[in-house]
Amino acid sequence: MKSTDIDVKKDYEAVAKCPHSEFCGGCSSDGIPYSQQLSVKQEQVDELISLKRLHIDNQDEIQAAPEQFRYRNKMEYTFGDMEKGGPITLGMHVKGKFMSIVTVDRCRLVHEDFNIILKEVLDWTVQKGYTAYHKKSHKGLMRHLVLRRGIATGEILVNIVTSDEEGFDEKGFLELINGLKLENKIAGVLRTINSAKADAVKCDELRMLYGSPYYNEEIMGLKFKVSAFSFFQTNVKAAERLYKEALNLIDNLEGKTVFDLFCGTGTITQAAALKAKKAVGVEIVEEAVKAAKENAMINGISNCEFIAGDVFEVLDSYSHKPDVIIVDPPRAGISAKALDKILSYGVDQIVYISCNPRTMVENLYYLQYNGYRIRYLKPFDNFPNTKHTECICLLERNK
Numbered sequence: 001m002k003s004t005d006i007d008v009k010k011d012y013e014a015v016a017k018c019p020h021s022e023f024c025g026g027c028s029s030d031g032i033p034y035s036q037q038l039s040v041k042q043e044q045v046d047e048l049i050s051l052k053r054l055h056i057d058n059q060d061e062i063q064a065a066p067e068q069f070r071y072r073n074k075m076e077y078t079f080g081d082m083e084k085g086g087p088i089t090l091g092m093h094v095k096g097k098f099m100s101i102v103t104v105d106r107c108r109l110v111h112e113d114f115n116i117i118l119k120e121v122l123d124w125t126v127q128k129g130y131t132a133y134h135k136k137s138h139k140g141l142m143r144h145l146v147l148r149r150g151i152a153t154g155e156i157l158v159n160i161v162t163s164d165e166e167g168f169d170e171k172g173f174l175e176l177i178n179g180l181k182l183e184n185k186i187a188g189v190l191r192t193i194n195s196a197k198a199d200a201v202k203c204d205e206l207r208m209l210y211g212s213p214y215y216n217e218e219i220m221g222l223k224f225k226v227s228a229f230s231f232f233q234t235n236v237k238a239a240e241r242l243y244k245e246a247l248n249l250i251d252n253l254e255g256k257t258v259f260d261l262f263c264g265t266g267t268i269t270q271a272a273a274l275k276a277k278k279a280v281g282v283e284i285v286e287e288a289v290k291a292a293k294e295n296a297m298i299n300g301i302s303n304c305e306f307i308a309g310d311v312f313e314v315l316d317s318y319s320h321k322p323d324v325i326i327v328d329p330p331r332a333g334i335s336a337k338a339l340d341k342i343l344s345y346g347v348d349q350i351v352y353i354s355c356n357p358r359t360m361v362e363n364l365y366y367l368q369y370n371g372y373r374i375r376y377l378k379p380f381d382n383f384p385n386t387k388h389t390e391c392i393c394l395l396e397r398n399k
C-alpha cells in the first residue's frame with residue numbers, strides 16, 4: 001500500500017486523540033491524520049536528501065505501516081507517581097519530566113491485553129500496599145512491568161521487575177496473572193530482581209514463576225524464541241515487509257557470501273542464508289548473538305555464522321570476504337572507520353537499512369563520494385504516530 005492508498009477510516013481514527021496524550025510523550029504525532037503523518041515523514045526524508053545533494057536513480061514513496069495502532073509487541077512500564085508522594089502509577093515517563101510516571105492503561109499502540117494486565121497489576125500493587133522504587137532514595141519494591149507478545153503465536157511473556165526488598169508475594173502475583181481474562185495466552189511469568197541503581201531493567205536474579213522463559217515468534221518464515229531480555233523487532237509485521245523488500249533489492253544471492261552488519265538477533269542473516277552460500281552476522285550485543293545462534297539452530301540453518309563484537313574490529317580481524325553487504329546500523333549510523341572497511345571490500349551491491357534518515361544521508365554521502373551510486377531508496381513508516389522513519393536503500397559500485 002502506498003501513502004496515497006490510506007483509507008478514510010484510518011484518517012478518522014487518527015484525529016481522535018489518545019486519552020494519555022496530555023502527559024505521555026510516546027506518540028508525537030497523536031491526533032494528526034495518518035495520511036498527513038506520512039506526508040510529513042516523506043518530506044523530512046526528501047529534505048535531508050536534498051540538503052546533502054544526494055543523487056538517487058529511483059525513489060519510491062513512503063510505505064504506510066500494515067497497522068496504524070496496536071502494533072507494538074513490547075512495553076517496559078515503570079512504577080512511580082505523577083507528583084512527588086502522590087498515588088502510585090504504572091506506565092511511561094511524563095513528557096519532559098524525568099521523575100513523573102503517567103499510567104497508560106488505554107494506550108493504542110499495544111494489544112488491549114497489555115492494557116488489561118497493566119491495570120490489574122497496578123490495582124493489585126495498591127491492594128498489597130507495595131511502594132514504587134524511588135530513583136533518588138533507592139527505596140521501594142516495585143520497579144517495572146515488562147510485557148512482550150508473539151504476534152504470530154499470540155503468546156505473552158510477563159516479567160515483573162522488583163528491587164531486592166523483601167515482601168513480594170510471588171504466589172499472589174502468579175494467581176493474579178493466571179486469573180486474567182485475556183485474548184492471548186500467557187507463555188510465561190517471570191520475576192526479575194534488580195538491585196542496581198540505574199533506571200533501566202537489569203537482572204540480578206531471574207525467577208521463573210510459571211511456564212516458559214521465552215515466547216515464540218515467526219518472521220520471514222523463520223521461528224524465533226524471544227527471551228525476557230533479548231532484542232526483537234517491536235513491529236514485526238512492518239519489519240517483515242521492510243526486510244523482504246530490502247533482500248529483494250539484491251540481484252541474486254545464489255553462491256554468494258553475504259555480510260549482515262549490525263545483525264541484532266539475526267533475522268536478516270538467516271533469511272539471506274536461505275538463498276546464499278553463506279551469511280555472516282556481526283553484532284555487538286553478545287546476548288543477541290547467542291539468541292541468533294540458537295534461533296538458526298531451531299530453523300536448521302547451518303550456513304550462517306554469527307560473530308559478537310564491534311563491526312569495525314570484527315571486520316578488521318576476519319579474513320573472509322563478502323560478495324554483498326547488508327547494513328542495519330543503530331540510530332547513530334556507521335562510523336567513518338567502519339565505512340572505510342566496508343568500502344575496502346569493493347562489493348558490487350550494498351543494501352543500507354536505516355532507522356534514522358539523518359545519519360543515513362551522511363553515510364550515503366560518504367559512500368557516494370567513494371565510488372557508489374545510489375540506485376534506489378524507499379522510506380517506511382514502521383512506527384505510526386511516532387516521529388520515527390525507516391528507509392531501505394540500494395547502492396551499486398560504479399564500474
Ligand SMILES: C[S@@+](CC[C@H](N)C(=O)[O-])C[C@H]1O[C@@H](n2cnc3c(N)ncnc32)[C@H](O)[C@@H]1O
Nearest residue numbers: 262263264265266267283284310311328329330
Ligand atoms: C537497528 S538494529 C538491527 C536489528 C537487526 N537487523 C535484527 O534483525 O535484529 C542495530 C543493531 O546494531 C547493534 N550495534 C550497535 N553498534 C554496533 C557496533 N559498533 N558493532 C556491531 N553492532 C552494533 C545494536 O546492538 C543493534 O542490535
